[in-house]
Amino acid sequence: MVVMRFLIAKICKILVVFGFLLIQANHVAASPGDLYFHAQKSYYKLMASDEKQKFRHHWMKTIKMFSKVMDRYPKSNEAYKAEYTTGKLFEGLNAVSKNSKDLDQAMHHYSNVSTNYSFVNLTDDALFRVAEIYLARRKFALASEKYKEVSKKYPEGDQVKKAQEKYKSIKVAAKKRYVNLTSVARPKIPTSKPPKPKTYKKLVIAKPLIKSVKKVARETVKKTPLYRKHAKIKDGFGRGYLFTPRGSRDNQIDSPLIVVDAGHGGKDHGAKSVSGIKEKDVNIKIAKHVKAILVNRYKYSVVMTRKDDTFISLKDRSKISNKRNADLFVSIHANAAKRKSAHGIETYFLGTSHNKQALETAARENRGLVKSVKDDRVQQILASLITTTKINDSSRLASRVQENLCRSSKKVNRNLKNLGVKEGPFYVLHGADMPSILVEVGFLTNQKEAKMLSQPQYIYRLASSIAEGIHKYLLQDKGSSI
Secondary structure (H helix, E strand, O other), X not given: OHHHHHHHHHHHHHHXXXXXXXXXXXXHHOOHHHXXXXXXXXXXXXXXXXXXXXXXXXXXXXXXXXXXXXXXXXXXXXXXXXXXXXXXXXXXXXXHHOOHHHHHHHHHHHHHHXXXXXXXXXXXXXXXXXHHHXXXXXXXXXXXXXXXXXXXXXXXXXXXXXXXXXXXXXXXXXXXXXXXXXXXXXXXXXXXXXXXOOOOOOOOOOHHHHHHXXXXXXXXXXXXXXXXXXXXXXXEOOOEEEEOOOOOHHHHHHOOEEEEXXXXXXXXXXXXXXXXXXXXXXXXXXXXXXXXXXXXXXXXXXXXXXXXXXXXXXXXXHHHHHHOXXXXXXXXXEEOOOOOOOOOEEEEEEOOOOOHHHHHXXXXXXXXXXOOOOXXXXXHHHHHHOOOOOHHHXXXXXXXXXXHHHHHHOOOOOOOOEEEEEEEOOHHHHOOXXXXXXXXXXXXXOHHHHHHOXXXXXXXXXXXXXXHXXXXXXXXXXXXXX
């Protein structure tokens, strides 16, 4: 009996040690990329669910996942992105909880990014967010200092223009307050004799003078920054085609401007199905529907990079969006693969990727710029791409569009595969200065999906889903800047 107890105790100890070693092995085996991938997946699910965002524990679960990346691999490339995203999560949580401590946590993580990772592209974004929080808290001196710091430290960053504008607006507001305070008339001491009532003559203004004043006013209004987005850019090749909702000019100015890019065109046919369906034709059909829905249903302004079968280079597509000072850039494509069985919908935003399928898709879409996936130049291109984009905004936009597309498409195709949101080195997304995504609506090399993509009803369903995803992003995500 004693021997049996001894053996059982020994076995228990061995099992405990073995379990501990197994946990340690898993701990070591998990790479920063793996940890970040799982945290990012949780982030997408949270951002895509309005219901989850109502409860604090969902936010904290995702925050803890990003914290593991920072704790275990503080010097990794994923650590700075995890730190920045944690700041965004706390800022988003504050919008729900209204707890100032959450906003303090957001500032803490943003400050860590701007001080500990001076060599990466999100440092100016983090510093700008700190300034925005100070401004929201009405700490104008501190906000002004941070906006100025963004301009000085990161003159080539994507936040410098906004920071300069905010800095100037704070200075102007402060000057006005000072003038108002110093110009307050001192109260007069009443005299024994009451003052004589003043008589006023009717002021007559000549009509020519009124007309000249009105003319100056009109010219002044035209020069205001509000009209910058709708500067007179002649529509046509290399400039895109502008479509605005019906209504007053003021509504057109206030509405977001979205560039809808129909992939390929002209001599560039893109992918092709066995039955002869060309990708460029599918893309333009979807893009036209997306444009119409955004303009007529949601009252947004839209620029199409092409409205017919015209070839436009990848560089010119992003130039159009920058010239128009657009808010979003959405490129529409149909997929292709060597495996005829490959199927599903996926949405990309700009970034590095080690996923073979993502690299193959990017290589196909970057035709003429990146010759092969194995080319050494790809890594050089990736390094430059990752430093010039709004990664987090683009990923949220991609998440909204992907969720909408899959939910709607599964109603008519139950076997539809959700390939998810992915990062990829797409050149067309590189030059765009605003949040940008590339949507792959299905595989033309798959017989079933090619057939679906030839049906007008399905084409419209896809377009409606993309437009609704864009609307949800602008309505729910963009405002809170999560």
